[in-house]
Amino acid sequence: MSSEISPPSGDDAGTPSPADAAGEGTTHRDVVSFVRRGERLTPVRQSAWDRLSPAYVLDPPRGERDTLPAPGARLDLEEVFGRRAELVVEVGSGLGENLVAAALAHPERDHLGVEVYRPGLAQTLNRIDRAGRPGNIRLLPLDAQRALPALLPPASIAELWVFFADPWPKSRHHKRRLINPPFLEAVLPLLADGSRFRLATDWAQYAHHMRRLLDPSEDLVLLHPDGPRPEGTSSDRLPEGLATTGWAPRFEGRVKTSFEAKGIRAGRLIWDLAYARARRPATAPTERPPE
Numbered sequence: 001m002s003s004e005i006s007p008p009s010g011d012d013a014g015t016p017s018p019a020d021a022a023g024e025g026t027t028h029r030d031v032v033s034f035v036r037r038g039e040r041l042t043p044v045r046q047s048a049w050d051r052l053s054p055a056y057v058l059d060p061p062r063g064e065r066d067t068l069p070a071p072g073a074r075l076d077l078e079e080v081f082g083r084r085a086e087l088v089v090e091v092g093s094g095l096g097e098n099l100v101a102a103a104l105a106h107p108e109r110d111h112l113g114v115e116v117y118r119p120g121l122a123q124t125l126n127r128i129d130r131a132g133r134p135g136n137i138r139l140l141p142l143d144a145q146r147a148l149p150a151l152l153p154p155a156s157i158a159e160l161w162v163f164f165a166d167p168w169p170k171s172r173h174h175k176r177r178l179i180n181p182p183f184l185e186a187v188l189p190l191l192a193d194g195s196r197f198r199l200a201t202d203w204a205q206y207a208h209h210m211r212r213l214l215d216p217s218e219d220l221v222l223l224h225p226d227g228p229r230p231e232g233t234s235s236d237r238l239p240e241g242l243a244t245t246g247w248a249p250r251f252e253g254r255v256k257t258s259f260e261a262k263g264i265r266a267g268r269l270i271w272d273l274a275y276a277r278a279r280r281p282a283t284a285p286t287e288r289p290p291e
């Protein structure tokens with residue numbers, strides 16, 4: 001698959017994107033980080049969807065859009081997975097390569113893929129089927145930024161992954177990048193103390209943008225402050241001021257997806273980042289007011 005889930009294109013023809021044309025950017029929070037398109041399923045994916053979605057795709061009550069949870073909706077993780085285990089969340093799980101590989105490699109953990117692209121979800125179900133239907137995966141077909149803080153309790157995530165998020169390279173679209181203050185405000189409270197936040201991108205400009213937002217966060221600690229830049233030259237322009245250190249080695253649990261392969265084919269470098277969630281200060285026990 002070369003670009004089945006096409007990232008928004010880098011060429012600026014001045015034509016409104018389907019989401020812009022649909023007014024999605026103005027009615028569904030100010031902006032969204034995704035474009036809905038090509039929802040039709042191939043027969044193989046349709047079959048996987050029909051057979052596996054009841055067990056694997058979570059279906060919380062929806063709000064004003066099908067990508068939003070209804071007010072008051074919650075996920076009971078113990079009920080969802082039938083146990084209590086460390087939770088790995090991948091936002092934008094795409095075709096499910098990482099999610100399914102991780103679920104097989106770590107049966108002791110639970111894995112939640114958050115993805116709005118239905119063909120990607122269906123392909124993930126197909127992969128789950130071929131992998132022997134592991135029980136430690138579920139898919140959430142909602143906008144992660146709005147759904148995760150509404151549905152999950154604080155400090156419930158042990159690992160948060162965002163790999164090859166849509167780069168939104170045009171400057172007028174930078175506000176649509178997933179890694180932006182609203183997303184961070186939504187997800188950082190969900191990270192357990194000491195948990196990991198892992199990211200990867202093939203766009204140097206986006207890597208720089210991530211570092212500028214994440215490094216100063218008091219909630220996060222850069223895990224590889226001395227880690228060198230990826231070796232080699234890049235076909236995309238390296239932004240001025242791009243950090244020379246602080247880059248993570250490739251996360252061993254990250255498998256090569258079609259998006260990484262496409263970036264490499266285009267001559268771009270792969271930028272990995274890893275942070276730990278800083279420990280929250282111990283809160284003093286609140287004094288009860290006199291009766």
Ligand SMILES: C[S@@+](CC[C@H](N)C(=O)[O-])C[C@H]1O[C@@H](n2cnc3c(N)ncnc32)[C@H](O)[C@@H]1O
Pocket residue numbers: 005006007033034035091092093094095114115116117120142143144145162163164165166178257258259260
């Ligand atoms: C470029 S693809 C990368 C997919 C996968 N991580 C990989 O490396 O192959 C980015 C994915 O993020 C999804 N996405 C973007 N914003 C999202 C959001 N707010 N909530 C859920 N999924 C989102 C898109 O639908 C798309 O499938």
